Amino acid sequence: MDPAGVKMLLYTRLAPPKEPKRRSRAGCTFCKEKKKKCDEGRPQCSRCVEHGATCIYEALRPRRRRKASLATSSSSTISSNDSHRLSLSRRLSDFGYDSDSASPPESTEVDYMFSPPDLHQSTYWNAPSPTPSHPLISPTESLFTLPDLSHAEELTEDAEDGGVAESWTTYTAVTTVSRPRPYYPDLAMIAPCPVTSPLFEFHSPAFSEFTDRPNRRALVDHFCNILSHLIVFREESGNPFQQLVLPLTRQSSPVLNAIFALASAHLEYRGIQNEEHSLFFHNQAIQGLGRLIEQSAKSNRNEILATIMLLIYYEVLVQRGRSNLVDGHLKGALTIMCTTPEPSDSTSIFLERAFRFYDVIAALSNGRAPLSAAPTAGCLMPFPPLGAPIASPLSNVDTLLGMATTLWPIIHRLSSIVTLKSDLQAAIWSNASASKIAVLRTELEATTQAIEAALSRWQPQLPPGFAPDEEVDQKTNKTDKVHSTHLSHGSKIDVMSPTVAERSRLHSIWHNALAYRHSAFVYLYRSVHGYRRSHRAVQEHTHRSLLHCAATVKHEGPMGALLWPLFVAACEAVTENDRGLAEQAFEKVKKRQGMRNIERAWEIVREVWERADRVESVAGAGAGAGAGVDRGAKEQEKLGDMETGEDLWRQVSREMGVSVVFG
Incomplete structure (x- = not known):
């Protein structure tokens, strides 16, 4: 063909602009994990349908742009307060977990009932000799410091969109x-x-x-x-x-x-x-x-x-x-x-x-x-909380022991007497040598006398500026206002005097400590000396302990450590008045704390009352008829030797199949 005869028309057509690739931030979690583009199909995207995965769309978070360093100069237009609030808000967003950058694996069904490893067989449970006491340090030291945000790297858009995982x-x-x-x-x-x-x-x-x-x-x-x-x-x-x-x-x-x-x-x-x-x-x-x-x-x-x-x-x-x-x-x-x-x-x-x-x-x-x-x-x-002022109305109150800090060494020695008594009884039952029995008996008597004397002398150490404005009347069960002359240090007391709320809290803590003291007497007389329930000393301290327990809950202060003194005194309550105080205190503590050991302890107390009343009724009937004496003795032996043997509440808890830690 003759090229001259060919008519050609040359022209240039502009190609349509290529659509730029944009990374979607609204994609599903599966596509984000695979770093693939998501078509954002609802309810499931095509990729999730293809792989049989669960398609989950998370809430879209606002995009963060590159920002300048937080370390601004004095000419910055942002005030210092605004900078402080900004740094606080960035601690979670910039240095915490970013849900957009990586998605956690889907939760799977877990068997909650599998057994934990048997740590009782490891050396973890083999305790060596008791540890000595450790000196206290100043509790006002700062244990942690804030991170320096001024040198932190800023997250870019790519990092936010999935670059950081x-x-x-x-x-x-x-x-x-x-x-x-x-x-x-x-x-x-x-x-x-x-x-x-x-x-x-x-x-x-x-x-x-x-x-x-x-x-x-x-x-x-x-x-x-x-x-x-x-x-x-x-x-x-x-x-x-x-x-x-x-x-x-x-x-x-x-x-x-x-x-x-x-x-x-x-x-x-x-x-x-x-x-x-x-x-x-x-x-x-x-x-x-x-x-x-x-x-x-x-x-x-x-x-x-x-x-x-x-x-x-x-x-x-x-x-x-x-x-x-x-x-x-x-x-x-x-x-x-x-x-x-x-x-x-x-x-x-x-x-x-x-x-x-x-x-x-x-x-x-x-x-x-x-x-x-x-x-x-x-x-x-x-031991105070961190940052607590030295001149505080609560300066003599321990975080976990309240006002019973100085009482705790006495309670510690009291708790070890039961084993000493058990050693003496075991030596007697096994016909040990007379010298060994005499040594054990002398040690037990000396220890109990020292503990009883220490309990008699002990009083709570009141914080500066606080004096109890009430005393418990053990006859009327009322709290009478008294005028105390405990204040000292002149004008300093006005500065350190507690507020109304603090006074109520301090009264509750004070009654809690005294409840520990009187219940310790009850424990000493009943569990160590083996006094009868009706013994005057037992009932006197039982009554006073229950009064202090009732006063503790009345002031609505801390009740976390009240269970042991309340339980010990309640088990020995005989009169309707004392049992009413115990029931009132248990009800308020159980409602306030909401813990299972309080409910279990109350169940044990009621069973103890029922069995004790049964024994007394049988013994009283036996005393009226000569033939009934043997029957009353057998019934008491069946229900447990409450007067000279194991504590009745321990037998009750064992038969109920529970062990309660009164903490």
């Missing part, structure tokens, strides 16, 4: 988040808040720095705002469980699981069910504790002790049959304290104080000697 590590049945150490939120900011949410300054959802699961955040909220306030005496500058124990969760999942277990169990007893059962968290905490102990050289002593003490609180609250787990945990805590250096911080001091409390209470509950040595006189000083 957290690594998820699965241990057995529990899934935890593994973060680089600098990314842990500083929990010291939540410490000083005694009433409201520790994260009140931050954006919702609250407690998101602990976990991304709403049900677990609710458990942290319950622990901080409800449970932690029920088990301490003093928190004018903050709650010690929030100040000292909660920060340990940033490094240790066993501590956090123990908190979950305790809070969940407390809610379950109140009829509130969580998505995950408390037993599941308990087993996870036990397994994590075992791993911490295996690597004890690399583990923090406080993390191990905190996990153990929280598990003790859990076991006391749950009360599953005649379990000896509390004793096992106490042996483990003693082992840790003896094999690691002495405490040098407030957290260690606080955890050891919690151990001392439960060591004595468990000994009194189970009829054995404490595991640790008795503290020397003046060794235990009142």
